Amino acid sequence: IPLQVLTVPTAPYPDQRPGTSGLRKRVFVFQSRRNYLHNFIQSIFSSIDLRDRQGSTVVVGGDGRFFNQTAIEVIVQMAAANGVGRLIIGHNGIMSTPAISCVIRKYKAIGGIILTASHNPGGPDGDFGIKFNTADGGPAKEGVTNKIFQISRTMEEFAICPRLRVDLTTLGRQTFDLENKFKPFTVEIVDSVESYANLLRNIFDFALLKELLSGKNHIKLRLDGMHGVVGPYVRRIMCEELGCPANSAINCVPMEDFGGQHPDPNLTYAADLVDSMRDGQCDFGAAFDGDGDRSMILGKHGFFVTPSDSVAVIADNIFCIPYFQHTGVRGFARSMPTSAALDRVAKATKIELYETPTGWKFFGNLMDAGRLSLCGEESFGTGGDHIREKDGLWAVLAWLSILATRRQSVEDILKDHWLKYGRNYFTRYDYENVDIDAACEMMEDLELMIADKAFVKQRFAVEDKIYQVEKADTFEYTDPVDSTISRNQGLRIIFSDGSRIIYRLSGTGSDGATVRIYIDSYEREHIFEDTQATLAPLATIALKISQLHHRTGRSGPSKRRYISCQKLPFSNVFLFCFF
Numbered sequence: 182i183p184l185q186v187l188t189v190p191t192a193p194y195p196d197q198r199p200g201t202s203g204l205r206k207r208v209f210v211f212q213s214r215r216n217y218l219h220n221f222i223q224s225i226f227s228s229i230d231l232r233d234r235q236g237s238t239v240v241v242g243g244d245g246r247f248f249n250q251t252a253i254e255v256i257v258q259m260a261a262a263n264g265v266g267r268l269i270i271g272h273n274g275i276m277s278t279p280a281i282s283c284v285i286r287k288y289k290a291i292g293g294i295i296l297t298a299s300h301n302p303g304g305p306d307g308d309f310g311i312k313f314n315t316a317d318g319g320p321a322k323e324g325v326t327n328k329i330f331q332i333s334r335t336m337e338e339f340a341i342c343p344r345l346r347v348d349l350t351t352l353g354r355q356t357f358d359l360e361n362k363f364k365p366f367t368v369e370i371v372d373s374v375e376s377y378a379n380l381l382r383n384i385f386d387f388a389l390l391k392e393l394l395s396g397k398n399h400i401k402l403r404l405d406g407m408h409g410v411v412g413p414y415v416r417r418i419m420c421e422e423l424g425c426p427a428n429s430a431i432n433c434v435p436m437e438d439f440g441g442q443h444p445d446p447n448l449t450y451a452a453d454l455v456d457s458m459r460d461g462q463c464d465f466g467a468a469f470d471g472d473g474d475r476s477m478i479l480g481k482h483g484f485f486v487t488p489s490d491s492v493a494v495i496a497d498n499i500f501c502i503p504y505f506q507h508t509g510v511r512g513f514a515r516s517m518p519t520s521a522a523l524d525r526v527a528k529a530t531k532i533e534l535y536e537t538p539t540g541w542k543f544f545g546n547l548m549d550a551g552r553l554s555l556c557g558e559e560s561f562g563t564g565g566d567h568i569r570e571k572d573g574l575w576a577v578l579a580w581l582s583i584l585a586t587r588r589q590s591v592e593d594i595l596k597d598h599w600l601k602y603g604r605n606y607f608t609r610y611d612y613e614n615v616d617i618d619a620a621c622e623m624m625e626d627l628e629l630m631i632a633d634k635a636f637v638k639q640r641f642a643v644e645d646k647i648y649q650v651e652k653a654d655t656f657e658y659t660d661p662v663d664s665t666i667s668r669n670q671g672l673r674i675i676f677s678d679g680s681r682i683i684y685r686l687s688g689t690g691s692d693g694a695t696v697r698i699y700i701d702s703y704e705r706e707h708i709f710e711d712t713q714a715t716l717a718p719l720a721t722i723a724l725k726i727s728q729l730h731h732r733t734g735r736s737g738p739s740k741r742r743y744i745s746c747q748k749l750p751f752s753n754v755f756l757f758c759f760f
């Protein structure tokens with residue numbers, strides 16, 4: 182009997198505006214508010230023109246966090262009822278974000294729905310998120326997310342096929358006859374690990390990497406999946422195919438609550454990995470976030486590579502990656518708060534450099550227009566134009582390709598880089614879950630302050646250092662491809678020596694507001710100093726100007742990340758991490 186398609190009345194919610202990377206809320210919001218999930222999914226489908234949607238292919242997968250399965254069941258029922266012809270779903274409903282981008286492109290889908298809140302904690306008390314990616318495989322641009330939000334605000338009904346049940350555990354095709362539809366609705370459960378592995382095989386020299394990882398003089402790796410989605414990809418690609426021993430992949434079983442941890446690959450939340458590398462047994466380490474699109478790179482003894490430096494080093498060694506030998510290099514890009522280390526490589530190699538707002542979606546147009554090959558963000562995302570998402574495992578293989586070619590350690594490669602270009606010291610302070618009104622008021626006051634003409638040329642003295650404001654503005658971006666303007670993308674104070682203080686409100690939190698302060702400073706001579714000590718005067722200025730502690734009642738950041746391990750003994754590093 183054909184399955185029935187129903188139209189169900191509903192009432193709109195005012196708070197379904199997608200943030201930096203989709204809609205992120207506490208799990209209980211999705212569970213306790215009637216049709217909260219259904220409304221948002223309907224808004225996504227309704228945002229796609231009916232002619233494009235009818236009979237189309239859509240990809241669905243998630244990072245396996247709590248509520249992933251429930252959401253997929255609903256999405257399948259709603260996709261069928263909304264005229265989608267074919268759904269491609271990851272085995273057991275799980276796919277990493279880069280794999281989804283790859284699969285959307287491979288199957289020429291009109292888009293994909295990604296169920297992830299990335300690095301935010303999971304489990305019944307954690308976060309859940311929904312993101313829509315378009316046909317190019319990348320996160321929907323602001324025009325699309327604004328449309329989804331507008332539709333959600335007036336949502337009155339949704340379409341659903343409530344009796345449709347799909348088996349996510351069995352690879353292959355399942356078909357369903359629907360009432361009043363001529364063609365059956367098809368679901369294909371795919372092995373996304375294989376599709377993604379195949380993509381990487383065409384980018385990197387797997388024979389060279391295999392020799393590095395399992396040949397005669399092989400190096401030792403430790404890869405921490407942080408119980409996110411990346412585990413099966415690490416095991417198949419790094420262990421089975423490239424020959425890393427099984428025990429080099431730790432925390433590689435995906436869990437609904439990420440084992441109770443924060444799947445955020447940084448020195449605070451991946452501290453166990455850093456700690457376990459202290460003994461010098463491993464030459465290279467990496468940790469991944471919940472949905473596998475970010476990674477943190479470590480050298481021997483836990484030598485830390487900031488994401489800003491990481492993309493700059495990859496850029497400087499880009500032809501160690503065979504893919505770029507074929508495509509050539511069209512351009513580099515970084516998000517505005519990311520340090521300017523990449524700019525120096527771009528300048529030296531005479532390659533165009535783009536500075537975009539925070540959010541991977543801003544790189545997509547440049548890539549589609551053939552103007553961008555490699556990009557990165559301070560938030561541990563790095564990637565190329567092979568897909569339209571940042572790619573944690575790709576970044577690891579990029580680094581390993583450099584190691585294999587140069588036959589040097591991570592530390593030596595980075596130090597050589599600083600000697601060649603100078604060093605951009607970088608740090609970021611996060612104040613999580615602060616009062617929204619206090620945070621907004623602080624940003625508004627800061628904006629007024631820096632807009633005042635008298636602010637430029639103002640001097641700040643801390644200890645024996647004097648900083649003079651050269652430029653201060655609210656970052657605004659005009660997309661070079663379609664001329665779309667994105668306003669209010671963070672407040673910048675740039676000093677005469679090139680140092681910067683940047684204030685931004687995060688767009689990925691689920692509770693209250695998260696204030697981020699980014700600080701960076703360039704040094705040509707003193708390149709082996711401690712990051713926190715080097716940036717301390719600027720941090721003092723940043724806190725003084727904003728009165729952040731006074732306004733939020735906090736005495737320090739929630740976590741202090743991206744600190745340098747170079748000089749401090751590890752015990753001190755963690756003292757700095759926690760306030």
Ligand code: G16
Pocket residue numbers: 201202298299300474475539540541542558560562686687688689690697
């Ligand atoms: C998302 C975006 C990134 C961005 C990050 C942090 O990543 O795709 O481009 O850098 O959020 O954004 P915010 O500073 O607004 O919290 P993900 O991995 O969380 O989807």
